[in-house]
Amino acid sequence: MKIIARWQSKSEEETRKWGEKLAKDFLRPGDLVIVAGELGVGKTQLVKGIAKGLGIKEEVKSPSFSLVHEYRKEGFTFYHLDFYRLEKEEEVVDLGWEEYREDEKGIVVVEWGDKFPFLFSPPFFLVHLRYREEDTRDIEVYYDSCSG
Ligand SMILES: Nc1ncnc2c1ncn2[C@@H]1O[C@H](COP(=O)(O)OP(=O)(O)OP(=O)(O)O)[C@@H](O)[C@H]1O
Ligand SMILES: [Mg+2]
Secondary structure (H helix, E strand, O other): EEEEEEEEOOOOHHHHHHHHHHHHHHOOOEEEEEEOOOOOOOHHHHHHHHHHHOOOOOOOOOOOOOOOEEEEOOOOEEEEEEEEOOOHHHHHOOOOOOHHOOOOOOEEEEOOOHHEEEEEEOOEEEEEEEEEEOOEEEEEEEEEEEOO
């Protein structure tokens, strides 16, 4: 796993900007992004930015209760998942996870995806957000290209 970007954000707007940049610089149909970080650190803000960077006009809201939101676009489908409420890997399977992952035109972003590390086989991006002070967050982006 190699680190490909290291950013600092001082506001939710800035976190969205970084999400936008992440999408524009790196993401292509077929990609998977795991978004990790403590409760309320700004994962959903980052995903809102990713969606904007992908050209999605609809408002992106946290799928904490519905578990997945799907945005069909010309050439790709954006899937926004949130595993916060899930406790077992079987629940992820029930959610239809395989189907999203196997969509070659899917761009899949999973909040709290790091809860089930064995579920994911590379390649994937891992974004880690960390509290620094007040509204400041450290954001690290990793890319895992193959197993091992
Ligand atoms: N630099 C920052 N980046 C992102 N959010 C920030 C920042 N500073 C303050 N905030 C605030 O932190 C909160 C982040 O909420 P958000 O829903 O994005 O977090 P989350 O990590 O998705 O939470 P959850 O763990 O519940 O899914 C918002 O209220 C936002 O205004
Ligand atoms: Mg969230």
